[in-house]
Amino acid sequence: MKKSLVLLVCLLLIGSILAACGGNAATPAQKPARFAVYALNSEPLTSWDPAIEYSNGIHVHNNMYEQLLRYDTAAKKAVPLLAESFTVSDDGLTYTFKLRKGVKFQNGDEMTAEDVKFSIERTMQLGAGASYIWSAVEAINVVDPQTVEFKLAYKAPLELIASTGYAAFIYSKKCVKEDNSWIEEAKGCGTGPYMLKSSKWGDEVILEKFADYWGGWQENSFDTVVFRKVAEPATRRQLIETGEATITVELPYTDIEALKKNPNVTVYVEPSFQNLIGMFNTRKPPLDNVDVRRALAYAFPYEQVVNTVIGGYGRQSYGMVPFGLWGWSDQLPQYKHDLEKAKQLLEKAGYGQGGFKLLLTYTAGNEAEKSAAELYKAELAKLNIDLEIRGMPWDSQWEMAKGDPQNRQDIFVMYWWPDLPSPYSMLFSTFHSEEEPLFNLAYYNNPEFDRLIDEANELTSTDFAKAEQMFVDAQRLLLEDAASLFIYDREDIWVTVKNLKGFKFNPAYPTVVFFHQLTLE
Numbered sequence: 314m315k316k317s318l319v320l321l322v323c324l325l326l327i328g329s330i331l332a333a334c335g336g337n338a339a340t341p342a343q344k345p346a347r348f349a350v351y352a353l354n355s356e357p358l359t360s361w362d363p364a365i366e367y368s369n370g371i372h373v374h375n376n377m378y379e380q381l382l383r384y385d386t387a388a389k390k391a392v393p394l395l396a397e398s399f400t401v402s403d404d405g406l407t408y409t410f411k412l413r414k415g416v417k418f419q420n421g422d423e424m425t426a427e428d429v430k431f432s433i434e435r436t437m438q439l440g441a442g443a444s445y446i447w448s449a450v451e452a453i454n455v456v457d458p459q460t461v462e463f464k465l466a467y468k469a470p471l472e473l474i475a476s477t478g479y480a481a482f483i484y485s486k487k488c489v490k491e492d493n494s495w496i497e498e499a500k501g502c503g504t505g506p507y508m509l510k511s512s513k514w515g516d517e518v519i520l521e522k523f524a525d526y527w528g529g530w531q532e533n534s535f536d537t538v539v540f541r542k543v544a545e546p547a548t549r550r551q552l553i554e555t556g557e558a559t560i561t562v563e564l565p566y567t568d569i570e571a572l573k574k575n576p577n578v579t580v581y582v583e584p585s586f587q588n589l590i591g592m593f594n595t596r597k598p599p600l601d602n603v604d605v606r607r608a609l610a611y612a613f614p615y616e617q618v619v620n621t622v623i624g625g626y627g628r629q630s631y632g633m634v635p636f637g638l639w640g641w642s643d644q645l646p647q648y649k650h651d652l653e654k655a656k657q658l659l660e661k662a663g664y665g666q667g668g669f670k671l672l673l674t675y676t677a678g679n680e681a682e683k684s685a686a687e688l689y690k691a692e693l694a695k696l697n698i699d700l701e702i703r704g705m706p707w708d709s710q711w712e713m714a715k716g717d718p719q720n721r722q723d724i725f726v727m728y729w730w731p732d733l734p735s736p737y738s739m740l741f742s743t744f745h746s747e748e749e750p751l752f753n754l755a756y757y758n759n760p761e762f763d764r765l766i767d768e769a770n771e772l773t774s775t776d777f778a779k780a781e782q783m784f785v786d787a788q789r790l791l792l793e794d795a796a797s798l799f800i801y802d803r804e805d806i807w808v809t810v811k812n813l814k815g816f817k818f819n820p821a822y823p824t825v826v827f828f829h830q831l832t833l834e
């Protein structure tokens with residue numbers, strides 16, 4: 314990258330940071346404002362509405378809004394957040410939450426059970442994003458201003474649902490207009506530690522400290538947090554090394570070893586529930602032929618990608634459920650790189666000479682996705698298959714996949730992570746049958762698969778072992794049908810400035826940095 318371009322990006326970043334902090338200079342009677350910059354590889358969010366957002370905005374929304382509970386990965390259970398406690402009836406069909414007293418929304422109103430009821434009912438009624446997680450809820454009743462009761466139609470792990478990183482947020486009833494739009498892009502609607510100050514759609518979101526946050530504040534807490542799209546990996550690395558950014562992710566794995574030796578930064582390698590998949594367009598020739606899809610699965614260089622692209626920071630996937638999450642099983646079969654097997658399958662399908670072209674899309678700025686695709690392209694060329702690789706902004710890639718069926722991609726590469734710590738979360742949105750595609754971008758339709766995961770979800774609270782086996786069996790169907798490339802289960806690598814304190818990653822909330830927990834020394 315030319316030095317002039319790097320300088321320009323840095324100057325723009327510094328300018329926005331100064332604007333975010335109001336340009337205040339420190340005086341003897343005034344503590345200097347503390348700001349953090351989270352340098353992202355993609356758009357900060359795709360919707361201001363916390364009932365709808367189901368993508369990148371997980372890291373922004375989880376600093377503006379909160380759930381009744383928060384999942385503690387180490388303890389493997391949900392712990393109190395906006396609810397100070399909850400009880401479950403003997404039949405498992407009634408959950409009662411006691412709300413924390415004195416919690417204020419950023420508009421100054423006190424949170425009550427009415428807001429909880431409104432938030433979840435509205436999320437369910439909109440039916441967008443991850444709203445499916447509430448499907449077991451039959452009714453929500455306000456017992457008193459600090460108590461709310463959930464009645465279930467069937468047993469479901471509501472404590473996990475109420476702690477999810479999407480679609481479980483509680484927001485102020487007063488913020489929502491009749492047309493479901495938000496007042497000034499969601500200012501004042503949440504109970505979280507930060508509220509919106511300004512934004513530039515697609516590029517930047519600036520949050521400011523909510524002074525009356527119920528959780529209180531530490532002496533050196535951040536006053537301002539900037540979420541900024543910095544698509545170029547080299548620029549993200551430079552910003553973190555110079556201290557212009559506070560934290561960043563998705564740097565090339567080839568940079569990690571060098572960064573570990575830099576005394577000005579800290580590199581964290583954390584367990585993750587994220588995996589990389591390449592969804593095959595099962596409706597579009599030639600990928601509507603299962604043997605072609607199987608051939609393409611055998612052509613992928615899994616071991617090479619794990620060892621070189623992600624530097625060994627991960628492992629080849631066994632299915633859709635990632636390592637570390639229940640429902641993962643090493644008893645599932647794996648496709649291994651085998652070009653001879655791929656040739657045999659292509660011949661069986663009537664494509665023995667190859668000769669066709671495929672389009673693979675990935676998120677622009679993600680070097681791991683790009684590098685994996687390039688290695689795949691080289692292997693497919695040996696089969697006389699021409700793979701076009703196209704990096705696209707996430708929104709554009711997603712819109713193409715939902716648009717005109719004739720113009721959709723052949724292979725959609727993306728990372729996926731669970732909404733709640735359950736295999737159902739990994740499998741429902743991605744492969745459950747849909748009339749209109751949302752995230753089932755393989756356009757997969759298998760009634761037996763649907764039945765297995767739906768029944769397993771209902772059994773989760775009553776027969777965990779049976780539910781887990783059904784989730785494993787459902788993944789076996791995906792592998793038999795070669796609905797996707799299941800590439801690798803990754804570890805997350807975070808790079809922060811050296812003097813950032815309190816960083817702790819929770820894989821149940823991937824890409825989320827809870828900035829309220831952090832200080833700068």
